[in-house]
Amino acid sequence: MTHLLLLAPVVVPALGAVIYALAGWRRATAWVSAASAALVLATAIATSAAVVNDDPHTVLAGLLRVDALSAFMLVVIGAIAFLATAATPDHLRTEIIAGRASSRTAARHCLLVQLFLAAMALAVLAANLGMLWVAVEATTIVTAFLVGQRRTRPAVEAAWKYVVICSAGIALALLGTFLLNYASQHTAPGAGLNWAELAASAHTLDPGVTRIAVVLLIVGFGTKAGLAPLHAWLPDAHSQAPAPVSALMSGVLLSVAFYAILRVKVIADAALGTGFARTLLVVIALASLALSASLLLAQRDYKRMLAYSSIEHMGLLALGAAVGGRLAIAAVLLHILGHGLAKSVLFLGSGHILQITGTSRIDQVRGLAARQPVLAGCFGLGVLALIGLPPFSLFASELGIARAGFTAGLGWAMAAALVLVLVIAAALVTHTSRMVLGAAPDGPGAATASPRMNVIAGAALVVGLLACAAIGVTTGPLHPLLSLAADLLAGTP
Amino acid sequence: MSHDLYVQLLDLACGVLLLTAVLVLWRRELAVIIRVFALQGLALAALVAVLAAHEGSIELGAVAVGILVLRAGVLPALLRRALAAAGEERRETRPLVNVASSLLAAAVLTLLGYAVSQPLVALAPSPATQAVAVGMTVVLIGFFVLVTRRRALSQLVGFLLMDNGITAVGFLTTSGVGLVVELGVSLDVLLAVLVLQILTTRMRATFGDTDLDELRELHD
Amino acid sequence: MNLVHAGLGAAVAVGVLSALLALITPRRLRLVPVGVGTVLVGAFGVLAGAVAVAGQAYSVEIPALLPLFGVSFAVDALSGLFLVVTGGVAIAVAVYGIGYARHGLDGRGVQAVLPLFVLAMLLVPAAASVGTFLVCWELMALTSLVLVLAEHQQRDTVAVAGRWYAVMTHLGMVAILIGLLVLVAHSADDSFPALRAAATNLSPVVANVVFVLTLVGFTSKAGILPLHAWLPRAHPEAPSHVSALMSAAMVNLGIYGIARVGFDLLGGGPRWWWLLVLVLGALSAVYGILQAAMSSDLKRLLGNSTTENMGLVLVGVGAAGLFASAGDDVLAGVALSAALLHVINHAAFKTLLFLSAGSVLHATGSRDLDALGGLRAGMPVTTWGFGLGALAASALPPGTAFVSEWLLLQALIHGLPASGAATAIVMPVAVAAVALTAGLAVATFVKAFGVGFLARPRSSAAANATESPVSMLAGMGLAAVACVTLALVPSVVLPAVGSASTMTLGTAQPAVSGQVTLQLNGVAGALSPLLLTVALLVVSVVLVGAVRLIAARRARRTARLWDCGAGPLSPRMEYTATSFAEPLQRVFDDVVQPEQDIDVTHHQESSYLVQAVEYRQRVPDRLERRLYEPVLRLITAWGSVARRLATGSVHRYLGYGFYTVCGLLILLVVIR
Amino acid sequence: MLSLWRKIRRTGRVAEPAPSQPSEELSVAAELGGSVQIRHVDAGSCNGCEVEIGSAFGPVYDAERYGARLVASPRHADALLVTGPVTRNMAEPLRRTYEALPEPKFVVAVGDCARNCGVFAEAYGVTGAVRDVVPVDVEIAGCPPRPEEIVEGLRKLTGR
Amino acid sequence: MNALGVIGGVLQFVLVVAGSPFLVGVMRQVRARLEGRAGAGIGQPWRDLRKLxxxxxxxxxxxxxxxxIAPLVLVATTVVVAIVAPFVTTASAVDSVADLFAVVALLALGTVALALAGLDTGTAFGGMGASREMTIIALVEPTLLxxxxxxxxxxxxxxLGAIVTSTLQDPARVISPVSLLAAVALVVVIIAETGRLPVDNPSTHLELTMVHEAMILEYAGRDLGLVEWASAMRLTAFLGLLANLFVPWGIATAATPVALLAGVAAFVIKVVLLGVLLSAGEVFLAKLRLFRVPELLAGSFLLSLLAVTASFFLAQPH
Structure with missing residues (x-):
């Protein structure tokens, strides 16, 4: 049973991929992708329940392992994948009608997305740092063609940058992994790269080697998480990828990479004391925040705007991770979920906007609310959620991170971060309001799109926002999972 | 195998590793660079083989064979295929940092690699760990190639240099990280190169050129 | 049974329910239930507040809500007072809104958010932990933002106003957040009792940081200088009943925050805090009313007047803090009572004024005073309402603000015993500021009422204006009743003000008491607004009688206006609001710095012949020019320079990583 | 200032002694009780009469001592002081000014032109004498009338 | 509310209502004499009123x-002030209204009523007068307060009673810098409030320079009479206040006939004296241009501010 439960998140999407490979894109298979995501979500919930009631489980000779943190990440993957895949059929259908895609590309899209899901599930379930690395790099390879799906010049450019920068960055993480392996082989032979054993023996690791390893790991996985300095692939890739893929990348992929950083931080803290990783993360976090603030100010493309906002939120997560402690970690995890939901809603929404207006430039989108009230409402509320307004959960998590930071003596960093967040919020609000508000334009092309959205696509947006708001009001059943995971990472049971 | 021979062979392999990395920086002909890269794959395989012989591990020997096939065979072949399609652009004419400066930079990076490796050596001094500095240097040089070379193919080689270096470090410090991971890593690298190769082709189709610094449609 | 609990609980339940109702009911049936629901929310708020003011304490914790924090509420006398004010305003506004919303504001979103906005405003003063406070504060910001944007499709300026509002309110939020979190960092947890306990042995530096930061945040909400810029933008652009809610209820919560943090959580503090508060208040009062005096946009005028009134309240709060820090509890009580009373009074008359302005806007489609006039003929009730409000706002007897400003001046006058050198300089300046404010307020509201409602119509829209529907008039009526009551018998709210101020300052007895005559306890001072009004009425009646008696019984005759014998006077000959304000504008030329623009168009045939002369003048917010524009320019420059960070070159991008990694490795080597 | 003070002292009172009260008083003017506010209307005068009116209210003749006073608005006035023949353009304004006066109201026609158009009689721009436009209560003859005569005329209204 | 206050209130009411036209008459007469004219006699204002x-x-x-309603409000506010302010007796008929702020505000209320009436006519002159009056009052109010x-x-x-009483008890205060500064400031204010030269010319007929007159151009008959009467009463009240705040001697502190009589006499003498001074002073002044008036008022504001600062610093127990 446990085997089944643990393998399902990897195997189900893989099977989905097989179906698409064999059957292609047709009416019957359109919803396979959503169904598989739903199954992932269901198993994630079941796993969570199991984890909360029981100890961590290991399967496949110790290759896969699930604890509260993995379970939580699975929930995140499942939930956001469900949203994204539910909106996919409508998206692809519109693309095909518009002649920007064929049923072949649609099938390949779905296939790759399924593989993408499998890789991410594998990443969070991996019991071993090496496996994790393999899975994360696999996501890069799988998504490369999704980013470049449209084969236009910008799409190819984005794909190239995406693969090169991510591969280079993640190669650093591989180096770090080897070095950590070296250190652990030396002090606790047999521990290898296994999380549980590494964490248990971390205090004996050689600090000299571990320092280098940690720096390389954090910078390396930080690349994939969209943190400075190797963040630059993110806006390009997100702006070129199809909307559901952008949603998945921003909502889950970044978080999965960040999950690796969280794991590494536990080891670093035990081996080097809290100060080392904290300093590094604070610097990286502030750099990411400053960068996204700087580039958001004069942003002209709304998909890039959302991408930079992802960098911002990853920076906040890094800040939370730097702070450490139960509150901060719980807040970070909640933030991962909340940001994932809000951001995927926004990317899905931006996909619709792109389909309606045919442009991704902010200054060419006007009076959205007058034309598409539901879409504009979701987009506007999503941005408000992103800047951390209640009832959306990002408020609680940002507050949690900030409070923990101030209590932990990182007041100045927190204050600086909050000021940057303010600048970012101002930029986001300004850009978004230009798109959403105002009277409907009456130029050419204004009346091409039908004012009503596809019901399911609209529902995906609304449900995403509602979920984000709901966990902002109360985490309810997620609460024990969150606190368990926080205990796990904060080191104090 | 005697200890001295082991050390000499190890150092020889490492020397070739480093030399090939520097040569990649030096040469402009892409065809030559690919050949040098194949040579480096050979050196890496030799390195692992030496380690295998030293430890008497058959498993490691098998890995060495795998590396030989992948890094001296498959990957250079892939690169050559990409080059064949490239047509005119067979030279790295104008790197962002010129060759002389690149070599100087390589020297600095070597020093850095050496300095960084000191804690690693200190943890378990042995001929193998002392050679880690070479692996580190190759990683850094690979990264440097990525940053400074304009041709898509050169970047691909840079990425692979990094990877070779990392592999070298991995084997010099410990004898691998487990078969599954090892395989996974190799597969990933192979796939990444494949993907990049396909992208190179697409890029040529859409841009008609592979000067990467001209890829600036996406910017703020 | 705890009535506070019941009241708050019912308010939450009804608020959420009416929001849901608004979402599911069809447009036609939406307004009345939402209106009634909002009235009930307000009424329950008033109930809870009144009970709390009467002395029933209440607190509750709900750990399940708000992840990571849990919420906790507690209502004491200070909270209670603000609950009552907010609830009261909400009742009048909600009744008014039923009729007002019929014209394009009956959308699902706006109607659902209205009760939630009221609810959020009720919960802010009830919050008893930092997390709860901030979440309610932000909910209030969010809901109000949505409401401000309600008419964004009609006017482009709405979006601009919304942007300003969103950014400024977020700025304030960040300041409050940092301030409160610094405090939390020094205490056991984030509940108010814990903070109170921690504040006793807080280092002065930390306390200063906390106070200054929260002050920045709260003053930005209260529309105090220099963070007022959103207010004269957002208030005119919001639907009028929302403006009323914002101007009469929401800004008060900024004052509440200052009182809560400064007096309650931090327990007083050094003198300079309160000097700062007082100076900010005085500056805002003068600046606000000066801008209002120059404004010819009716709602902008009212918005600026809000800045003025909040400034006056802050003068009171600052004086209270100053006296308290000097150990003079009696005067501190008087000053704080004056401030709180002014909060109540302002809420009453500003509601009435905004609702009347909304009624005018609704009838004429214009809020430009220069295009109004003569509304008394078509809209007698609105005219009466606005007149009453204007009387109250101009601090003349028998208006409401007169009483509270009198009280404020009493506190300042008796400040002599508590004086130091700083006080001796500040007090006269404060009085001068209050006095100047009072004088300008008179001019401003004479302009607003006289130009807008009296005289003859200046546009056909004004000439054809008809009275608003009954529900709108009823809402205005409620506010008017409150205004009259507060003006004549302010003693009805004195117990509330007294218990709130004694609780806040920790003093023994309320500073002001009395039934008919307001009597200061501990210092000399008495005033009876009721007797004053009665005296005026009696004298008037006697006068009418006497005039009838001695004057010849000639009938009054109606005649044409004296037009110097020439043709009839056209409306264009009338004085407009702009011309009315012109002398004042000249007087304060150096402060307001109007911008004038003269375009002379010449005839084609000859450049000596003038075809048309166009004259434009606007009075910009000078502070904005000096303070905001450089910052905005700087940010724009930052944004355009920063774009070079992302040129699109993949080498550059990789270079970032390469140099960072090399740098980090070198660092690791160096610091070993 | 001091020089002005010296001047005042040197000059002293310049008002001539009041002549005896004119015999006839308008019976209707009793209602005014010694106080007449006057609005002056120039209906087309050559300004000769204006100069004399100015003198009448100057310090020497001091019409004010009898209770007469010039005011700015016809609403404040009890009497109109009309000079000149009524020109076509001024006929309507004169009528309106008369209407603007509150009851009881009086009209004083000053000068020959006002009484019978004087030299302007039958001129193309002249409507007629004042009495042709509004009822006249007092007429003061002269071209222009002397200030004493004007004062005398006004005293008929004030009764002082 | 005590006997003294009630008797005083009645006396003040009668005095101000009946006497204020005479005050205007006296002032006009003084002016006429200084101009070399004979003047209409001090009873002329009463004659005017009777007629109006x-x-x-x-x-x-x-x-x-x-x-x-405006004239009624104007008169009513003035009459209330006349009754409650300490003109003849220190006690007030309605003590809780005899507050300085209340009195000032009441007088301002009257002005506001008139300004609104001016605006209500909708003529250019009405608006102009109202605008100017409000500008002046906006500047006068702070000085006054x-x-x-x-x-x-x-x-x-x-x-007010308390202030007067305290001055009675401590006569040295009258010559303190505070009193002097405040007195000068108040004089300027009173000139502005009552529309005398150089701020406004009460006898102007030139519309462009009028302030007070412009607002009431439309009033006639009974209404005008009330307005004129109220102006006279306001002048009396202001002069009375000025007199008793700075030179309170003679005011009745007890309800004996002698004291009351002395109070009445003192009040009449002081007010008439001030009136004579005022009108004599006017002879020497020309009207200021409208936009020079704020300078005058700003000056007086500065004086009053100095007075307050002085009062704070002089009271410092250094």
């Missing part, structure tokens, strides 16, 4: 109740 009250009122078309503040600070009360 007999005449018909006119309501211009298009005006509202505000126009009709601040000078009052200067006087009240040392007494610790804004009750």
């Amino acid at each position: 009250l007999r005449k018909e009122s006119i309501t211009p078309r298009g005006t509202s109740e505000v126009f009709r 601040v000078s009052i503040f200067a006087l009240s600070v040392r007494v610790g009360s804004t009750n």
Whole structure:
């Protein structure tokens, strides 16, 4: 049973991929992708329940392992994948009608997305740092063609940058992994790269080697998480990828990479004391925040705007991770979920906007609310959620991170971060309001799109926002999972 | 195998590793660079083989064979295929940092690699760990190639240099990280190169050129 | 049974329910239930507040809500007072809104958010932990933002106003957040009792940081200088009943925050805090009313007047803090009572004024005073309402603000015993500021009422204006009743003000008491607004009688206006609001710095012949020019320079990583 | 200032002694009780009469001592002081000014032109004498009338 | 409310209502004499009033109740002030109204009513007068309040009776810098408030320079009479206040006939004296241009501010 439960998140999407490979894109298979995501979500919930009631489980000779943190990440993957895949059929259908895609590309899209899901599930379930690395790099390879799906010049450019920068960055993480392996082989032979054993023996690791390893790991996985300095692939890739893929990348992929950083931080803290990783993360976090603030100010493309906002939120997560402690970690995890939901809603929404207006430039989108009230409402509320307004959960998590930071003596960093967040919020609000508000334009092309959205696509947006708001009001059943995971990472049971 | 021979062979392999990395920086002909890269794959395989012989591990020997096939065979072949399609652009004419400066930079990076490796050596001094500095240097040089070379193919080689270096470090410090991971890593690298190769082709189709610094449609 | 609990609980339940109702009911049936629901929310708020003011304490914790924090509420006398004010305003506004919303504001979103906005405003003063406070504060910001944007499709300026509002309110939020979190960092947890306990042995530096930061945040909400810029933008652009809610209820919560943090959580503090508060208040009062005096946009005028009134309240709060820090509890009580009373009074008359302005806007489609006039003929009730409000706002007897400003001046006058050198300089300046404010307020509201409602119509829209529907008039009526009551018998709210101020300052007895005559306890001072009004009425009646008696019984005759014998006077000959304000504008030329623009168009045939002369003048917010524009320019420059960070070159991008990694490795080597 | 003070002292009172009260008083003017506010209307005068009116209210003749006073608005006035023949353009304004006066109201026609158009009689721009436009209560003859005569005329209204 | 206050209130009412036209008469007479004229006699204002009250009122078309009520409000506010302020006795008929702020505000209320009436007519002159009057009052109000503040600070009360009583008890205060500064400031304020030269010319007929007159151009008959009467009473009240705040001697502190008589006499003498001074002073002045008036008022504001600061610093127990 446990085997089944643990393998399902990897195997189900893989099977989905097989179906698409064999059957292609047709009416019957359109919803396979959503169904598989739903199954992932269901198993994630079941796993969570199991984890909360029981100890961590290991399967496949110790290759896969699930604890509260993995379970939580699975929930995140499942939930956001469900949203994204539910909106996919409508998206692809519109693309095909518009002649920007064929049923072949649609099938390949779905296939790759399924593989993408499998890789991410594998990443969070991996019991071993090496496996994790393999899975994360696999996501890069799988998504490369999704980013470049449209084969236009910008799409190819984005794909190239995406693969090169991510591969280079993640190669650093591989180096770090080897070095950590070296250190652990030396002090606790047999521990290898296994999380549980590494964490248990971390205090004996050689600090000299571990320092280098940690720096390389954090910078390396930080690349994939969209943190400075190797963040630059993110806006390009997100702006070129199809909307559901952008949603998945921003909502889950970044978080999965960040999950690796969280794991590494536990080891670093035990081996080097809290100060080392904290300093590094604070610097990286502030750099990411400053960068996204700087580039958001004069942003002209709304998909890039959302991408930079992802960098911002990853920076906040890094800040939370730097702070450490139960509150901060719980807040970070909640933030991962909340940001994932809000951001995927926004990317899905931006996909619709792109389909309606045919442009991704902010200054060419006007009076959205007058034309598409539901879409504009979701987009506007999503941005408000992103800047951390209640009832959306990002408020609680940002507050949690900030409070923990101030209590932990990182007041100045927190204050600086909050000021940057303010600048970012101002930029986001300004850009978004230009798109959403105002009277409907009456130029050419204004009346091409039908004012009503596809019901399911609209529902995906609304449900995403509602979920984000709901966990902002109360985490309810997620609460024990969150606190368990926080205990796990904060080191104090 | 005697200890001295082991050390000499190890150092020889490492020397070739480093030399090939520097040569990649030096040469402009892409065809030559690919050949040098194949040579480096050979050196890496030799390195692992030496380690295998030293430890008497058959498993490691098998890995060495795998590396030989992948890094001296498959990957250079892939690169050559990409080059064949490239047509005119067979030279790295104008790197962002010129060759002389690149070599100087390589020297600095070597020093850095050496300095960084000191804690690693200190943890378990042995001929193998002392050679880690070479692996580190190759990683850094690979990264440097990525940053400074304009041709898509050169970047691909840079990425692979990094990877070779990392592999070298991995084997010099410990004898691998487990078969599954090892395989996974190799597969990933192979796939990444494949993907990049396909992208190179697409890029040529859409841009008609592979000067990467001209890829600036996406910017703020 | 705890009535506070019941009241708050019912308010939450009804608020959420009416929001849901608004979402599911069809447009036609939406307004009345939402209106009634909002009235009930307000009424329950008033109930809870009144009970709390009467002395029933209440607190509750709900750990399940708000992840990571849990919420906790507690209502004491200070909270209670603000609950009552907010609830009261909400009742009048909600009744008014039923009729007002019929014209394009009956959308699902706006109607659902209205009760939630009221609810959020009720919960802010009830919050008893930092997390709860901030979440309610932000909910209030969010809901109000949505409401401000309600008419964004009609006017482009709405979006601009919304942007300003969103950014400024977020700025304030960040300041409050940092301030409160610094405090939390020094205490056991984030509940108010814990903070109170921690504040006793807080280092002065930390306390200063906390106070200054929260002050920045709260003053930005209260529309105090220099963070007022959103207010004269957002208030005119919001639907009028929302403006009323914002101007009469929401800004008060900024004052509440200052009182809560400064007096309650931090327990007083050094003198300079309160000097700062007082100076900010005085500056805002003068600046606000000066801008209002120059404004010819009716709602902008009212918005600026809000800045003025909040400034006056802050003068009171600052004086209270100053006296308290000097150990003079009696005067501190008087000053704080004056401030709180002014909060109540302002809420009453500003509601009435905004609702009347909304009624005018609704009838004429214009809020430009220069295009109004003569509304008394078509809209007698609105005219009466606005007149009453204007009387109250101009601090003349028998208006409401007169009483509270009198009280404020009493506190300042008796400040002599508590004086130091700083006080001796500040007090006269404060009085001068209050006095100047009072004088300008008179001019401003004479302009607003006289130009807008009296005289003859200046546009056909004004000439054809008809009275608003009954529900709108009823809402205005409620506010008017409150205004009259507060003006004549302010003693009805004195117990509330007294218990709130004694609780806040920790003093023994309320500073002001009395039934008919307001009597200061501990210092000399008495005033009876009721007797004053009665005296005026009696004298008037006697006068009418006497005039009838001695004057010849000639009938009054109606005649044409004296037009110097020439043709009839056209409306264009009338004085407009702009011309009315012109002398004042000249007087304060150096402060307001109007911008004038003269375009002379010449005839084609000859450049000596003038075809048309166009004259434009606007009075910009000078502070904005000096303070905001450089910052905005700087940010724009930052944004355009920063774009070079992302040129699109993949080498550059990789270079970032390469140099960072090399740098980090070198660092690791160096610091070993 | 001091020089002005010296001047005042040197000059002293310049008002001539009041002549005896004119015999006839308008019976209707009793209602005014010694106080007449006057609005002056120039209906087309050559300004000769204006100069004399100015003198009448100057310090020497001091019409004010009898209770007469010039005011700015016809609403404040009890009497109109009309000079000149009524020109076509001024006929309507004169009528309106008369209407603007509150009851009881009086009209004083000053000068020959006002009484019978004087030299302007039958001129193309002249409507007629004042009495042709509004009822006249007092007429003061002269071209222009002397200030004493004007004062005398006004005293008929004030009764002082 | 005590006997002294009630008797005083009645006496003051009678005095101000009946006497104020005579005050205007005296002032006009003084002016006439200084100009070398004979003058109409001090009874002329009463004659004017009597006549005006007999005449018909006119309501211009298009005006509202505000126009009709304004004169009433103007008179009522002034009468209330006349009753409660300490002119003849230190006690007030309605003590809780005899507050300086209340009195100032009441007088301002009257002005506001008139300004609204001016606006209500909708003529250019009405608006112009209202605008100018409001500009002046906006500047006068602060000066007034601040000078009052200067006087009240040392007494610790804004009750007029209390201030007067305290000056009676401590005569040395009268020659303190505070008093002098405040007095000068108040004089300027009173000149502005009552529309005398150089701020406004009460006898101008030139519309472009009028302030007060412009607002009341439409009033006729009974209404005009009330307005004129109220102006006279306001002048009396202001002069009375000025006199008793700075030179309170002679005011009745007890309800004996002798004291009351002395109070009445002192009040009449002081007010007439001030009136004579004022009108004599006017002879020497020309009207200021409208936009020079604020300079004058700003000057007086500065004086009053100095007075307050002085009162604070002089009271410092250094």
